[in-house]
Amino acid sequence: MTGNALNVIDAGPEHAGVIVDIIHRSFGARPKLEPPSKALDETVESVAEQLANAGGLLVERRGLPMGAMLFDESRPGQLGLRRVCVDPDIQARGVASAMLGVAEDTAEERGKDGIWLDVREELPDTVQFWSRRLYHPVGRDEPFIEFGKTLWLAREVPTPGEMHTLAARLATLLKPGDLLVLSGDLGAGKTTFTQGLGEALGVRGPITSPTFVIARTHPSLVDGPPLVHVDAYRLGDAAELDDIDLDATTDEAVTVVEWGEGMAEQLADSWLHIRIEVRGARPIDPLGTSHEGDLVDEAEPRVVTVKPHGPRWVGVPLRSTLLAP
Ligand SMILES: Nc1ncnc2c1ncn2[C@@H]1O[C@H](COP(=O)(O)OP(=O)(O)O)[C@@H](O)[C@H]1O
Ligand SMILES: [Mg+2]
Missing domain, CATH: 3.40.50.300 (P-loop containing nucleotide triphosphate hydrolases)
Structure with missing residues (x-):
């Protein structure tokens, strides 16, 4: 990849080290939440296991990691998104949007009907990010709001x-x-x-x-x-x-x-x-x-x-x- 183009990689266990690092940096930079996000407890091993199970995405620009997410296939017909994160030093919406576009394509390629994810209700910007992309709040399990979207x-x-x-x-x-x-x-x-x-x-x-x-x-x-x-x-x-x-x-x-x-x-x-x-x-x-x-x-x-x-x-x-x- 050259220039400023984003490279979205279908991640496997071999990317666990890079991804756990970006998860820790980006979740660590969030405002203090009570209870704290379990994302901070992820290890190379736990991330590698999730990547081996269902895969995930890693976004790079000029070879530098910019964002990541892990997939969850535990619900039939649905693709779950976990640990959706963007490097806190970048905070560019473009990275999250690009990554989400690929996630929706992945759901379609895997024959899913839709996508779900949990969002911390204390994070209004994050709630707004998903709402703007036509993800709808469909459930509440404190401190999470569950968002979902059905694919066209x-x-x-x-x-x-x-x-x-x-x-x-x-x-x-x-x-x-x-x-x-x-x-x-x-x-x-x-x-x-x-x-x-x-x-x-x-x-x-x-x-x-x-x-x-x-x-x-x-x-x-x-x-x-x-x-x-x-x-x-x-x-x-x-x-x-x-x-x-x-x-x-x-x-x-x-x-x-x-x-x-x-x-x-x-x-x-x-x-x-x-x-x-x-x-x-x-x-x-x-x-x-x-x-x-x-x-x-x-x-x-x-x-x-x-x-x-x-x-x-x-x-x-x-x-x-x-x-x-
Ligand atoms: N693949 C198709 N699907 C639906 N209608 C078709 C198709 N191929 C041909 N037709 C014909 O086209 C016409 C559609 O008319 P209609 O359903 O009244 O349209 P509309 O309500 O959109 O004005 C019907 O005469 C129908 O038999
Ligand atoms: Mg008619």
């Missing part, structure tokens, strides 16, 4: 039948109060997805593209939550969405809002954003005869992206459920 995913969906299958898999994870925001051009498959969801949830159909109706409630036929299907296409803004008074129903229902991006999110502090893109769709027509919102080609495969927002989705096995072969 994208997958190809070649046919309407597979769109139904994807929706049916998601249905197994849904609970009353859940909000799904669907986006994608006209004809992308938002209603097709919602139909698959309705079938899987066992609600009374048919689910159609609403024409005059903006919100439609489909009661459950199987003692489950109803499906509230909203088409926000004709709504001017979030205030109008408020007018249709979804709040009254969203606690007990699964709510799906087509065209809801930027509007529906205020209905809940957690939601799933599902974006459907049509592969091969021409974004710009040089003659200006088509524009965004035009009907898309029926036969093109779709790429569906699912992004969780908010604490509701922490710990939910989204990737493993939706990406399973």
